[in-house]
Amino acid sequence: MGTVIMHNVVSVDGFIADENDDVGPLHDWYFSGDTPITEDDDQRYDHSAVGSRFKVSRASAEYVRPMWETIGVIVMGRTLFDLVNGWEGQPPAGEHVVVVSHRPKPEGWYPEASYHFVDDVRAAIDKAQELAGERTVSVNAGDVGGQILAAGLVDEVAMxxxxxxxxxxxxxxxxIDGQHLLEDPHVVIRGDRVLHLKFEVRR
Structure with missing residues (x-):
């Protein structure tokens, strides 16, 4: 099975958005560089929600590109799904999305999109790993991500x-309740206005 990575952009004091789900300047670095995340005209990583293609610093591109290319499935909570309308059925990376929600997929919503709604975090990871095979499962941080980490289902934390x-x-x-130990960071990359970190979860 592929690695389960909990991932998000985050402020230095540990927040992924304000109380109103506004990310403020957290995503500015995605659009302030001169290097596309893809090296060619591949449009997979266009950010249709804001109508602008991702362009980052070279250091960030060399980190983000291979990481995103390994992703097979994104696991997200219902709050994020509703905020971005599921990226209109086209996830920024991977081919499949698993949404943790007690409510079903909206009726008639992009029926061709490979989006799967489950009501339990363990079931979500099981479904994601089934869909991903050997590829990475990327878990969005936040309440659902914290629950998945607390359940012992996350292999790495990427910030x-x-x-x-x-x-x-x-x-x-x-x-999340209690302490959860991580190993020393095995990735530390300085981009422009962003620091990329990756930690393995201590078992």
Missing amino acids: DVVPVVFGSGKRYFGG
Whole structure:
């Protein structure tokens, strides 16, 4: 099975958005560089929600590109799904999405899109690994991501740390209880206005 990676852009004080789900400057680095995430005219990583193609620093591109190319499935919560309308049925990476939700897929919503709605985090990871095969399962941080980490189902934590302090808002690890040890970072890459970190979860 592929690696399960919990991933998100985050402020230095650990928030992925403010109380109103506004990400503020957290994603600015995705559009402030001169290097497309893809080396050619591949449009897979266009960000249709804002009508602009991802362009980052060269250091960030060399990190983000291979990571995104390994993703087979994204696991997300219903709040994010509703906020971005499921990226209109076209995830930014991977071919499949698993949504953790007690509500079903909206009736008539992009029936051709490979989006699967489940009501339990363990079932979500089982479904994601079934769909991903040997490819990576990328778990969005937040409440659902924190639940998946607390359940012992996350292999690595990846953080794109942006130099901004939010003070309050939606936490990277959601409302997770207790301590969870990570190993020393095995990836530390400095981009422009972002620091890429990756940690293995200590078992």
